[in-house]
Amino acid sequence: MAEPSQAILALENGILLKGKAFGASKTVVGEVVFNTSMTGYQEILTDPSYYQQIVVMTAAHIGNYGINNEDNESDAPKASGLVIRELSRITSNWRSTMSLDAYLKKEGIPGIEGIDTRALTKQIRDKGVLKACLTTQSSVTPEKALQLAKEWKGFDGIDLVQKLTCEKIHEYTSVSKVPSIFQRPQKSKKSKKIFHIVAFDFGAKRSIFDKLKLHGFKVTIVPANTSFETIQKLKPDGIVLSNGPGDPAALTYAHTTVAKLLPIFPTFGICMGHQIITHALGAKTYKLKFGHRGGNQPVKNMETGHVIITAQNHGYASDPSDFRNKDVIINEINLNDGTVSGLTHKSWPFFSVQYHPEAAPGPNDADFLFQKFRDLIEKNRKRTKLKAKKSHC
Numbered sequence: 001m002a003e004p005s006q007a008i009l010a011l012e013n014g015i016l017l018k019g020k021a022f023g024a025s026k027t028v029v030g031e032v033v034f035n036t037s038m039t040g041y042q043e044i045l046t047d048p049s050y051y052q053q054i055v056v057m058t059a060a061h062i063g064n065y066g067i068n069n070e071d072n073e074s075d076a077p078k079a080s081g082l083v084i085r086e087l088s089r090i091t092s093n094w095r096s097t098m099s100l101d102a103y104l105k106k107e108g109i110p111g112i113e114g115i116d117t118r119a120l121t122k123q124i125r126d127k128g129v130l131k132a133c134l135t136t137q138s139s140v141t142p143e144k145a146l147q148l149a150k151e152w153k154g155f156d157g158i159d160l161v162q163k164l165t166c167e168k169i170h171e172y173t174s175v176s177k178v179p180s181i182f183q184r185p186q187k188s189k190k191s192k193k194i195f196h197i198v199a200f201d202f203g204a205k206r207s208i209f210d211k212l213k214l215h216g217f218k219v220t221i222v223p224a225n226t227s228f229e230t231i232q233k234l235k236p237d238g239i240v241l242s243n244g245p246g247d248p249a250a251l252t253y254a255h256t257t258v259a260k261l262l263p264i265f266p267t268f269g270i271c272m273g274h275q276i277i278t279h280a281l282g283a284k285t286y287k288l289k290f291g292h293r294g295g296n297q298p299v300k301n302m303e304t305g306h307v308i309i310t311a312q313n314h315g316y317a318s319d320p321s322d323f324r325n326k327d328v329i330i331n332e333i334n335l336n337d338g339t340v341s342g343l344t345h346k347s348w349p350f351f352s353v354q355y356h357p358e359a360a361p362g363p364n365d366a367d368f369l370f371q372k373f374r375d376l377i378e379k380n381r382k383r384t385k386l387k388a389k390k391s392h393c
Contacts, residue, residue: 007022008112008134008135009032010133022101023082023105023109024136027134029080029131029148029149031130031132032130033290034058035057036295038295042100043071044057046072049243054082054132060085061088062100064088065093066091067099067100073205081109084112112136128290131149133146158247161244164244164245169220171218172219197239200273201222202243202272207359208243216374238376241269241277243313244273248272258277262348268350269350270352270353270356270357273352275316277352278343293312295362300341302331307335311362312354317339328344330342332353353369
C-alpha cells in the first residue's frame with residue numbers, strides 16, 4: 001500500500017498543522033468546528049447544517065464501522081472537509097458498503113488524519129471559530145494554504161439556506177430502511193390520527209421527516225421562501241421549521257412569514273427553526289464563540305425541572321435580553337453555558353428547541369417532543385372547534 005501523502009490544515013491565526021491525507025485530493029476553505037460525538041460521522045458529514053464547514057471529530061478513532069446506504073441525512077456530504085486523529089483501515093459492520101476513505105474520495109471531500117485533535121479543539125475553544133484551509137494537494141504550499149484561510153470571507157450575514165432548500169413543494173414519503181429500535185416513537189394510548197404537517201426546508205436533515213412520519217404525520221415539504229398565503233392554501237394541521245446552515249439573521253423573508261404563522265398554526269421549531277422564531281418574535285440572535293456541536297449537551301426545562309441530554313449542532317443562539325413580546329417564555333436553558341434552549345408562548349400554539357430531538361447521531365431523550373407536537377395540534381383543534389361553536393350560538 002502506498003504511503004499517504006501529506007495534508008495541511010492552515011488556520012487564519014497562522015497555525016499550520018500537518019498530517020496524512022485521505023479522501024479526495026482537493027483544497028477547501030471554511031469554518032473549522034469541532035463535534036464531540038463518539039459516533040455518527042456519516043450523519044455529521046451529510047447534515048446540511050455543516051455546509052462549508054471543516055469538521056473536527058474529537059473522538060480519536062474514526063471510520064471503524066464504514067459507510068452504509070441508510071444513514072445519510074441528505075443526498076451528499078455538505079461538510080467541506082474532515083479532520084481526525086486516526087483513520088480506521090478496517091470497517092467492521094454488517095451494514096457497511098464502503099470505507100470512509102473510499103466514500104470521501106467518491107464524494108470529493110478531503111480529509112486529514114494524524115492531527116492532535118484535542119489541542120486543535122482547545123485552540124478553537126480559546127480563540128473561537130476559525131477560518132481555515134484544508135488541502136490534500138501537494139501543489140498547494142503551506143504559505144498558500146495560510147493565505148487562502150485568511151482571505152476567505154466567511155458567511156456571517158449571508159443566506160446559505162437558498163443553496164440547500166428544496167426547489168418545489170412535495171410530499172415526503174420515504175422512511176429509513178433500518179430504523180433503530182431506539183428511534184421508534186414512544187407508544188401512546190392516544191389516537192394516532194394522521195395530521196398534515198407542512199415542513200419548511202431550511203436545509204433539513206432527513207431524520208426529522210422520518211421521525212414525523214414514524215409519529216403519524218403526513219409531511220409536505222416546502223421551500224424556505226414559501227409565502228404565508230401558499231401555506232394557508234395547503235391547509236396544514238401544523239408547521240415544522242427545520243434546521244439549516246448559516247446566519248439566521250439573513251433569512252428576513254422567513255422571519256416575516258413565520259411571524260404571521262405563529263399566532264394561527266401549531267408550530268414546532270428545530271435549531272434554525274428555533275432561531276427564525278426568535279427573529280419572528282422581534283428578538284435577535286448572536287454568534288457563539290465556538291458553537292454547540294455534539295451529542296452530550298445537557299438541557300434543563302425550567303418549568304418541570306427535568307434535565308435531558310441532547311444532540312446539538314449550531315453556531316448561533318437567541319439573545320434572551322431582546323424579547324420584546326412579554327408573552328414569550330424561555331422555558332429551557334443549556335446547562336453548560338446558560339444559553340436559550342427552548343421557547344414557548346402564553347397563548348400562541350408553538351414551541352421551539354435549540355437542539356435536535358431526532359438525534360442522528362445522539363441520545364433520544366427528546367423524542368417525546370414529537371408526541372408533544374401531536375398533543376399541541378389536538379389541543380389547538382379542540383380550541384378552534386370550541387370557538388366556532390360559541391360563534392354560532
